Amino acid sequence: MVAAAQLGVLAACVVLFVPMGMAGWHLSRNKMLFFSGALFITLAVGVHLTPYFPSIPHLLSPSPSLLLPPxxxxxxxxxxxxxxxxxxxxxxxxxxxxxxxxxxxxxxxxxxxxxxxxxxxxxxxxxxxxxxxxxxxxxxxxxxxxxxxxxxxxxxxxxxxxxxxxxxxxxxxxxxxxxxxxxxxxxxxxxxxxxxxxxxxxxxxxxxxxxxxxxxxxxxxxxxxxxxxxxxxxxxxxxxxxxxxxxxxxxxxxxxxxxxxxxxxxxxxxxxxxxxxxxxxxxxxxxxxxxxxxxxxxxxxxxxxxxxxxxxxxxxxxxxxxxxxxxxxxxxxxx
Structure with missing residues (x-):
């Protein structure tokens, strides 16, 4: 399941951000609109994929098994x-x-x-x-x-x-x-x-x-x-x-x-x-x-x-x- 979620994130990044990045390169007059849209879509993708990943504090905290000396x-x-x-x-x-x-x-x-x-x-x-x-x-x-x-x-x-x-x-x-x-x-x-x-x-x-x-x-x-x-x-x-x-x-x-x-x-x-x-x-x-x-x-x-x-x-x-x-x-x- 974790591997599938990782592939989903990669696909989302390719599908969403590559076209947006190419379009945004030319939006010299309205860069604010571009960055606002990018932020919104990033948050939406993050909210939907969160259940597939451990929480951030868990990632930052070492596993108890790692704390035990050999x-x-x-x-x-x-x-x-x-x-x-x-x-x-x-x-x-x-x-x-x-x-x-x-x-x-x-x-x-x-x-x-x-x-x-x-x-x-x-x-x-x-x-x-x-x-x-x-x-x-x-x-x-x-x-x-x-x-x-x-x-x-x-x-x-x-x-x-x-x-x-x-x-x-x-x-x-x-x-x-x-x-x-x-x-x-x-x-x-x-x-x-x-x-x-x-x-x-x-x-x-x-x-x-x-x-x-x-x-x-x-x-x-x-x-x-x-x-x-x-x-x-x-x-x-x-x-x-x-x-x-x-x-x-x-x-x-x-x-x-x-x-x-x-x-x-x-x-x-x-x-x-x-x-x-x-x-x-x-x-x-x-x-x-x-x-x-x-x-x-x-x-x-x-x-x-x-x-x-x-x-x-x-x-x-x-x-x-x-x-x-x-x-x-x-x-x-x-x-």
């Missing part, structure tokens, strides 16, 4: 959270910046998260930080009465955990893998031969290596092997992959002398540099999107940890919603 432009701003500590308990929200508003970051409800993850297999593997993220996901998906038995089962010492939500087709597996080599073996042994690969993969380790081995270079070499295993095991159908960053350590609050000696700030920074330099996360060319627990725990503050290493659930809740919003962005969905 998905990749939103990812760097996912961790821009603001924290409030008064009154307690601590709470978080995305910073009220233009980027957060235009990207539409949101805290997902149980129903929204269930819709987003429906039919998905989520595999979480790593140390206690990964277990706490799995707990945050279960707290979002399940109602409080269901969480009592789930939490006790999930926190059996150094154990794996599996849960299937049949009504939503969601499967969650947590695999206890405190060292990077454990994760590499998992990817090579359990993921590669499987006919179905996980849809969401969350990995994270480093605290055990830092405490028991205290060798940043060796940690970096383990990350290289893990990265290669992730790329070779999951190709060509790669899931959404996330890497859990190391939490901010409060050295004075660590509960043993060994931890305070080996897990100091200098060592912590060296381990973080290995993550940056070994091309694990996307910012350095790696396959994993970073869930920056270090930044989130630092924002929550030392009041959010009892042992200087493990933080309150609100930190992992924030990391979870960063992950869910990244999934929305990468799948180009809107809840």
């Amino acid at each position: 998905p990749s432009a939103c990812l760097p701003f996912l961790h821009r959270l603001s924290w409030s500590h008064s009154p307690p308990p601590p709470a978080w929200a995305w910073s009220p910046s233009a980027h957060a508003r235009s990207c539409g970051f949101q805290r997902l409800s149980r129903a929204d998260a269930s819709d987003l993850l429906r039919g998905s297999w989520i595999l979480v593997a790593g140390d206690s930080q990964a277990r706490l993220l799995a707990l945050a996901l279960l707290r979002l998906l399940l109602d409080p009465p269901s969480m009592a038995t789930v939490e006790s089962d999930l926190f059996r010492r150094h154990s794996d955990y599996h849960l299937a939500l049949a009504d939503r087709g969601i499967k969650l597996d947590f695999v206890w893998a405190p060292y990077e080599s454990n994760i590499t073996q998992l990817l090579r042994r359990d993921v590669r031969p499987a006919p179905q690969r996980p849809d969401v993969l969350v990995l994270g380790a480093g605290l055990w290596h830092m405490l028991h081995l205290t060798d940043p270079a060796q940690y970096g070499e383990s990350l290289v092997a893990l990265r290669r295993a992730a790329r070779s095991s999951l190709y060509p159908v790669s899931p959404h992959m996330f890497w859990l960053g190391l939490p901010t350590l409060v050295n004075s609050m660590l509960n043993t002398e060994e931890k305070r000696e080996r897990m100091n700030r200098t060592v912590w920074e060296a381990y973080n540099r290995e993550v940056d330099e070994r091309m694990i996360v996307r910012g350095s060319g790696g396959p994993f999107l970073l869930l920056d627990v270090g930044m989130l725990s630092r924002g929550c503050g030392r009041g959010c940890t009892a042992d200087g290493m493990h933080y309150d659930g609100v930190v992992y809740e924030a990391a979870l919603h960063v992950m869910l919003n990244a999934l929305l962005i990468e799948s180009q969905q809107r809840i």
